[in-house]
Structure formats: C-alpha cells, structure tokens
Amino acid sequence: xxxxxxxxxxxxxxxxxxxxxxxxxxxxxxxxxxxxxxxxxxxxxxxxxxxxxxxxxxxxxxxxxxxxxxxxxxxxxxxxxxxxxxxxxxxxxxxxxxxxxxxxxxxxxxxxxxxxxx
Numbered sequence: 635x636x637x638x639x640x641x642x643x644x645x646x647x648x649x650x651x652x653x654x655x656x657x658x659x660x661x662x663x664x665x666x667x668x669x670x671x672x673x674x675x676x677x678x679x680x681x682x683x684x685x686x687x688x689x690x691x692x693x694x695x696x697x698x699x700x701x702x703x704x705x706x707x708x709x710x711x712x713x714x715x716x717x718x719x720x721x722x723x724x725x726x727x728x729x730x731x732x733x734x735x736x737x738x739x740x741x742x743x744x745x746x747x748x749x750x751x752x
Contacts, residue, residue: 635660636664636741637658638658639657639658639659640654640744640745640746641655641656641729641746642654642741643727643747644748645750645751646748646749646751648750648752650719651715651719652712652716653715653725653729654716655711655713656711656713656744657710658710658741659710662707662729663712664705665713666687667687667731668684668703668730668731668732669683669710669730670727671728671729672726672727673725673726679728680707682701685703685704685705691703696722697716701717702715703715712729714729720746720750721752722750723750724749724750727745727747728744728746
C-alpha cells in the first residue's frame with residue numbers, strides 16, 4: 635500500500651522562502667512521477683512542478699526561476715523549495731505520486747497550507 639505524507643508549509647512574508655517535503659512509503663519514488671499542485675481559494679487546482687521518474691523536470695511558468703523540485707531516492711522523499719514567494723502563491727499545496735503503466739495510479743498527500751503575506 636502506498637502512502638504519501640507531506641510536511642512543510644506555513645506563513646511567510648512576501649519574498650520569503652518555504653520548503654515542502656513529501657515522503658512516500660510502499661513504493662520507490664523513482665518508479666513514478668512526483669508533482670506538486672496548488673489550489674487557491676475560488677480557483678481551480680493547478681500544476682506547479684513535476685519531476686519525472688527519469689529525472690526530467692517541468693515548472694509552471696508562474697514559478698520558473700523561483701521554485702525548485704528535487705528528489706532524494708535514498709530517502710524516498712521529494713522536495714519543493716519555494717523562494718521569492720509572492721502573495722499569489724497562497725494556496726493549499728498537495729503532492730501527487732503517479733505511477734504509469736497499463737493502469738495509472740495516483741497517490742495524493744493530505745495537502746498543506748501555504749500563506750504568503752504582503
């Protein structure tokens with residue numbers, strides 16, 4: 635059984651930094667894609683960044699140059715380093731571990747609140 639547990643988040647002033655972490659159990663993170671999504675109040679969920687099983691990385695335009703996604707295979711953890719945070723980054727952030735094969739499996743974290751004050 636696969637579980638994904640997220641930590642980090644909180645309140646930070648504009649321009650500050652936060653790091654989110656996601657720990658996976660039951661399956662190696664390197665066997666799938668790990669992505670972060672966020673959902674702000676009244677808005678649809680949007681993708682923030684993804685690190686693929688092969689190591690390829692994609693960022694949303696809104697966070698390029700400020701956010702960094704990474705993975706530690708030995709610890710089976712993924713990280714989202716968020717720098718130069720803006721108030722519009724305020725949202726609930728969730729990580730998604732996706733395993734692709736004949737069937738697609740999605741495992742979600744519980745989500746964490748990130749609030750950036752102006």
